[in-house]
Amino acid sequence: xxxxxxxxxxxxxxxxxxxxxxxxxxxxxxxxxxxxxxxxxxxxxxxxxxxxxxxxxxxxxxxxxxxxxxxxxxxxxxxxxxxxxxxxxxxxxxxxxxxxxxxxxxxxxxxxxxxxxxxxxxxxxxxxxxxxxxxxxxxxxxxxxxxxxxxxxxxxxxxxxxxxxxxxxxxxxxxxxxxxxxxxxxxxxxxxxxxxxxxxxxxxxxxxxxxxxxxxxxxxxxxxxxxxxxxxxxxxxxxxxxxxxxxxxxxxxxxxxxxxxxxxxxxxxxxxxxxxxxxxxxxxxxxxxxxxxxxxxxxxxxxxxxxxxxxxxxxxxxxxxxxxxxxxxxxxxxxxxxxxxxxxxxxxxxxxxxxxxxxxxxxxxxxxxxxxxxxxxxxxxxxxxxxxxxxxxxxxxxxxxxxxxxxxxxxxxxxxxxxxxxxxxxxxxxxxxxxxxxxxxxxxxxxxxxxxx
Amino acid sequence: xxxxxxxxxxxxxxxxxxxxxxxxxxxxxxxxxxxxxxxxxxxxxxxxxxxxxxxxxxxxxxxxxxxxxxxxxxxxxxxxxxxxxxxxxxxxxxxxxxxxxxxxxxxxxxxxxxxxxxxxxxxxxxxxxxxxxxxxxxxxxxxxxxxxxxxxxxxxxxxxxxxxxxxxxxxxxxxxxxxxxxxxxxxxxxxxxxxxxxxxxxxxxxxxxxxxxxxxxxxxxxxxxxxxxxxxxxxxxxxxxxxxxxxxxxxxxxxxxxxxxxxxxxxxxxxxxxxxxxxxxxxxxxxxxxxxxxxxxxxxxxxxxxxxxxxxxxxxxxx
Numbered sequence: 001x002x003x004x005x006x007x008x009x010x011x012x013x014x015x016x017x018x019x020x021x022x023x024x025x026x027x028x029x030x031x032x033x034x035x036x037x038x039x040x041x042x043x044x045x046x047x048x049x050x051x052x053x054x055x056x057x058x059x060x061x062x063x064x065x066x067x068x069x070x071x072x073x074x075x076x077x078x079x080x081x082x083x084x085x086x087x088x089x090x091x092x093x094x095x096x097x098x099x100x101x102x103x104x105x106x107x108x109x110x111x112x113x114x115x116x117x118x119x120x121x122x123x124x125x126x127x128x129x130x131x132x133x134x135x136x137x138x139x140x141x142x143x144x145x146x147x148x149x150x151x152x153x154x155x156x157x158x159x160x161x162x163x164x165x166x167x168x169x170x171x172x173x174x175x176x177x178x179x180x181x182x183x184x185x186x187x188x189x190x191x192x193x194x195x196x197x198x199x200x201x202x203x204x205x206x207x208x209x210x211x212x213x214x215x216x217x218x219x220x221x222x223x224x225x226x227x228x229x230x231x232x233x234x235x236x237x238x239x240x241x242x243x244x245x246x247x248x249x250x251x252x253x254x255x256x257x258x259x260x261x262x263x264x265x266x267x268x269x270x271x272x273x274x275x276x277x278x279x280x281x282x283x284x285x286x287x288x289x290x291x292x293x294x295x296x297x298x299x300x301x302x303x304x305x306x307x308x309x310x311x312x313x314x315x316x317x318x319x320x321x322x323x324x325x326x327x328x329x330x331x332x333x334x335x336x337x338x339x340x341x342x343x344x345x346x347x348x349x350x351x352x353x354x355x356x357x358x359x360x361x362x363x364x365x366x367x368x369x370x371x372x373x374x375x376x377x378x379x380x381x382x383x384x385x386x387x388x389x390x391x392x393x394x395x396x397x398x399x400x401x402x403x404x405x406x407x408x409x410x411x412x413x414x415x416x417x418x419x420x421x422x423x424x425x426x427x428x429x430x431x432x433x434x435x436x437x438x439x440x441x442x443x444x445x446x447x448x449x450x451x452x453x
Numbered sequence: 454x455x456x457x458x459x460x461x462x463x464x465x466x467x468x469x470x471x472x473x474x475x476x477x478x479x480x481x482x483x484x485x486x487x488x489x490x491x492x493x494x495x496x497x498x499x500x501x502x503x504x505x506x507x508x509x510x511x512x513x514x515x516x517x518x519x520x521x522x523x524x525x526x527x528x529x530x531x532x533x534x535x536x537x538x539x540x541x542x543x544x545x546x547x548x549x550x551x552x553x554x555x556x557x558x559x560x561x562x563x564x565x566x567x568x569x570x571x572x573x574x575x576x577x578x579x580x581x582x583x584x585x586x587x588x589x590x591x592x593x594x595x596x597x598x599x600x601x602x603x604x605x606x607x608x609x610x611x612x613x614x615x616x617x618x619x620x621x622x623x624x625x626x627x628x629x630x631x632x633x634x635x636x637x638x639x640x641x642x643x644x645x646x647x648x649x650x651x652x653x654x655x656x657x658x659x660x661x662x663x664x665x666x667x668x669x670x671x672x673x674x675x676x677x678x679x680x681x682x683x684x685x686x687x688x689x690x691x692x693x694x695x696x697x698x699x700x701x702x703x704x705x706x707x708x709x710x711x712x713x714x715x716x717x718x719x720x721x722x723x724x725x726x727x728x729x730x731x732x733x734x735x736x737x738x739x740x741x742x743x744x745x746x747x748x749x750x751x752x753x754x755x756x757x758x759x760x761x762x763x764x765x766x767x768x769x770x771x772x
Contacts, residue, residue, distance in 0.1 A: 082736055083736055086736075086739070090525070110522075110523045111522070111523050112523065112524075187625060192609070193625055193626060195626070201720075202717065202719070203717050203718065203719035203720065203721075204717040204719075255608055255609060255626035255627075256608065256624060256626055256627040256628075256631060257607070257608025257609065257614075257626055257627050257628035257630070257631040258608075258631075259631045259720050260628065260630050260631045260636070260716065260719055260720050265607065265609075268609075268610070269609055272609075272610075274609050274626070408523070412737060412738055412739070415733075415736060415737040415738075416733050416737035416738060417717065417718060417719070417733065417737075420717075420719065421719070421721055421722055421725075424719055424720040424721045425720075425721040425722075427720075428633065428720060428721055430633075430721060447738070451523075453521075
């Protein structure tokens, strides 16, 4: 329209004016094109202020290097995540970048809503990542999430109480049970009772997490890690044995109310001295710092043992936080990848892990060994424990349903309670361990068949 | 409608069309008041269609489909989702839990609500403050209430559990939430505590409307306090009770938050009720068709029970 006007205006001055306008307009267009801002949406499941603030700060720092990028940052609680994701994906408004656990990676990938991030991981240096964290989100030869920091479970215990009872680190289930029983103390002279080991079994999330720690230590898996085939039925004996042991530990050394304990309850019990040992994610450190700092000096850690003495546990239940990219326009995808590359300097990875020290451990070797990470006060204080976790626990872990790589079953196990129901029912004595395992197997088989269709 | 263009390309209505349009035009001209009335209710109708009729229809439609959660593809399966629900071994337990939860919650809320209403109906000093305090459970967010109850019932640090342990009702370090029967009693008590202020305030409003003269007349006739309550107060509370019973029944049977936040439906399946089942099917297994079918069944039960209650009320009134 403007071009034709430029050509047909007859008089010289109007023509000149129009020419100047056309030039200015054209120049404006030329200038406007590269300055077109890309706006991306960024969700994280980390609602703890200290963690969310570090991510926000890093977004600000990285967007300063990408002036054309605008980031809308939002914290989405884990409890509302699947609901929000389903709704967002139906509306084609899924977040461009999401910081979440592997269950959600499996869910989004199954919905064909993710962009593979193999190229970003390779560019960052694949060998720098701890292999187990990459294999958990690998499917069809592609890596679908970038590991950020590690979730890890091991046994946290009180050194002083072990010393007092003359106990050494348990190397088998029997030794663990014996140590737990030795640490039981009845209530006496106004002092509260002390229990040897917390076995939390809240039906939502916690019971499966406790159970699979025992099950994995004995070598059981839902899927074959090598072939990806469903093998839970083949591991039924191991599953029954693991559940029997867990219930025995609960009945002989755990507070009776722990059948419905969630994270807050068993951590409080450990920090307040109600229990002497607990299978834990490392969050007790921060909780003790806030509620009972004097006890922290007596904290120590060992990997959850396997069933046999002098034989290492086969694996542990772990997990991790990842960054994933939802399918979007090429501009948004490129901008998001650029932002993620900026996020993965060793210092920034370490900063994010340090926002909840010990609970979060960097999933890259460079970040773990960086001065930023190692100079953190809490990290320095728990250096020997972190070395044990980093070297002995983190290299061999599984997440239920993801032993053979990325699978949406993990998300379903997390969002439902069928495993917790069966475990609690067995612990209450309303069904046997074998019946509980059969119930779990039936539901797992049904879900796996449904998902494979 | 028959439409034709004349030689000037104007659209004209043929006589047939005019004959159809004429009564409409006549109605339009003759019913100006109705038109105004319709225009007033149109937004409400539109709102109802959008936010009530359509979702209800959609849930009913979804209940006959299986939806692939990975592709969102829908496959018609007829009544298969319903059959699956009725064949599910958990159905009996969950239906029983739902009935226990609803019936005992209602009994508790009505008993406590009536007692509290009779108390706050007295003109005593400080009653305004007491009324406000008694209303608090209804205005406190459910999450706060649930955490408060969990803390009260904690086996190691909870005040209520400690009291029960000290009188040997519970073993040491045990919590009612860790025992199947105790968990159901606990969540029902929490729900009674949450819901009784609504009943209280409704009864109190009804009590305020009872003419004082009736009590004076009863007293002159020599009626005792109990007789005054039985023959003056209770009859005046009948109408409000009917409405509240139906409303509270619907709200209680569908109330999800408090159980989920306190017990997650456990231990075992001891406190798992119908709304938790729906939630798990939809947001856990992503089986939206089954969840919709469960919703339709629950709606059917609510309609049947409400209809039975209304019929019973009418029969009683007729007598």
